Amino acid sequence: MAGAMAAAAAGGMLLLLRRGRPPPGLGPAPRRYRYKEKWAATAPRIPPTRLALHHFDVTYSLQLRDQWPSVRAGLLCEQKYGALLNNFSAVRHVAQELELLNATDFVSPAPKKEAGRGDGVSPEGSGEGRTAARAETVTRAETSPPLRASIRSNIRCYTFPRGDITRFRPARPDTLGLLDYYLMDAASLLPVLALNVQPDDFVLDLCAAPGGKTLALLQTGICGHLAANDVSISRTKRLYQILHSYVPREIRETVRVTSYDGRDWGQLEGGTFHKVLVDVPCTTDRHSVMEQDNNIFHRRRTKERQMLPMLQLQLLMAGILATKPGGEVVYSTCSLSPLQNEHVIERAVEVAETQYNISVQVEDLSHFRMLFQDTFSFFSDCRLGELVLPHLTANFGPMYFCKLRRM
Numbered sequence: 001m002a003g004a005m006a007a008a009a010a011g012g013m014l015l016l017l018r019r020g021r022p023p024p025g026l027g028p029a030p031r032r033y034r035y036k037e038k039w040a041a042t043a044p045r046i047p048p049t050r051l052a053l054h055h056f057d058v059t060y061s062l063q064l065r066d067q068w069p070s071v072r073a074g075l076l077c078e079q080k081y082g083a084l085l086n087n088f089s090a091v092r093h094v095a096q097e098l099e100l101l102n103a104t105d106f107v108s109p110a111p112k113k114e115a116g117r118g119d120g121v122s123p124e125g126s127g128e129g130r131t132a133a134r135a136e137t138v139t140r141a142e143t144s145p146p147l148r149a150s151i152r153s154n155i156r157c158y159t160f161p162r163g164d165i166t167r168f169r170p171a172r173p174d175t176l177g178l179l180d181y182y183l184m185d186a187a188s189l190l191p192v193l194a195l196n197v198q199p200d201d202f203v204l205d206l207c208a209a210p211g212g213k214t215l216a217l218l219q220t221g222i223c224g225h226l227a228a229n230d231v232s233i234s235r236t237k238r239l240y241q242i243l244h245s246y247v248p249r250e251i252r253e254t255v256r257v258t259s260y261d262g263r264d265w266g267q268l269e270g271g272t273f274h275k276v277l278v279d280v281p282c283t284t285d286r287h288s289v290m291e292q293d294n295n296i297f298h299r300r301r302t303k304e305r306q307m308l309p310m311l312q313l314q315l316l317m318a319g320i321l322a323t324k325p326g327g328e329v330v331y332s333t334c335s336l337s338p339l340q341n342e343h344v345i346e347r348a349v350e351v352a353e354t355q356y357n358i359s360v361q362v363e364d365l366s367h368f369r370m371l372f373q374d375t376f377s378f379f380s381d382c383r384l385g386e387l388v389l390p391h392l393t394a395n396f397g398p399m400y401f402c403k404l405r406r407m
């Protein structure tokens with residue numbers, strides 16, 4: 001310790017010398033040249049992206065085993081986007097323009113595929129690779145009625161085929177200034193599709209900003225009672241901007257935008273919504289390995305990162321409490337971490353039962369893998385819910401989503 005401090009002091013002296021400060025041997029430097037050497041300043045600076053990658057190498061290699069190198073490569077390469085068509089825009093022929101470029105809409109064909117699925121018949125491969133624990137947890141869900149109308153065909157989202165890394169042109173405004181499409185990680189649409197919004201549903205988007213999923217909910221054309229909340233005022237401003245750029249005034253004025261702490265929502269308006277989307281803050285794995293700015297692996301954010309699963313659980317509990325009996329909650333993250341995904345679901349089911357006497361059932365979404373396997377690479381061994389894995393040929397995600405029904 002003393003040696004290290006001496007070295008630090010020597011380092012400080014060297015700095016002073018380099019800057020041409022008073023030469024040594026002439027007594028203490030004038031007060032204005034003195035400063036305290038801080039440990040934080042002498043500790044090696046490891047960029048947060050490297051810390052994130054190291055953390056993921058340790059944890060995800062155990063979880064994903066021989067798939068990790070491929071997922072890792074995907075995370076470190078340019079991600080792919082989807083173009084969510086804006087049904088409110090008057091720009092014509094956007095779909096034809098995208099189809100000429102060989103892009104296809106992955107959402108619209110889904111209802112047909114789903115109709116082709118027999119009632120009660122498990123989708124091809126749905127049981128593959130599932131662990132015994134998962135099979136136990138969803139037994140009740142698998143016997144519940146299948147999600148008949150889960151895919152709303154009004155949503156159209158174009159992607160380029162696997163292996164095609166063409167980029168979309170920037171969005172264009174129509175004569176009223178509404179943009180023709182919204183570029184997003186196409187996997188972000190899956191939680192919205194899983195929410196299965198029906199006409200007259202009261203819908204809550206609990207962590208809504210910057211608003212990609214809120215916009216997708218509005219694109220269903222049937223989401224007339226939508227509340228969009230986000231605790232961050234600055235991010236809520238971005239949500240307003242997106243609504244302004246994509247949604248006509250008469251529709252956006254129907255959206256109730258608030259900036260509450262979502263954890264309080266259950267007490268504010270418990271039991272009022274048919275559908276609740278809980279798209280929680282998470283380690284945003286792709287961002288964490290690629291961007292230094294606003295990186296949750298920054299040393300000064302260690303505590304915040306460690307507390308994420310607790311925050312996620314509290315937000316999910318608030319979402320469950322905000323739901324009417326019989327209503328549904330979709331929980332989602334853009335992380336591969338089981339601690340932020342399945343574990344949060346398991347804890348929430350337990351807390352709902354023991355602390356609130358609310359029975360919550362995990363719904364089976366394995367048919368999503370069958371419906372969207374051409375577009376996304378799904379993890380076949382996710383204990384609860386579904387997980388889209390980044391892959392070099394289909395570089396979307398990570399996106400975890402799981403659906404709960406309040407009984």
Ligand SMILES: C[S@@+](CC[C@H](N)C(=O)[O-])C[C@H]1O[C@@H](n2cnc3c(N)ncnc32)[C@H](O)[C@@H]1O
Nearest residue numbers: 207208209210211212213231232261262279281
């Ligand atoms: C993953 S982002 C949501 C992305 C958004 N759903 C979308 O699709 O554009 C998570 C959001 O949760 C918000 N958030 C964090 N803590 C919250 C809290 N206690 N209550 C409500 N929102 C919170 C963050 O401000 C952030 O905007």
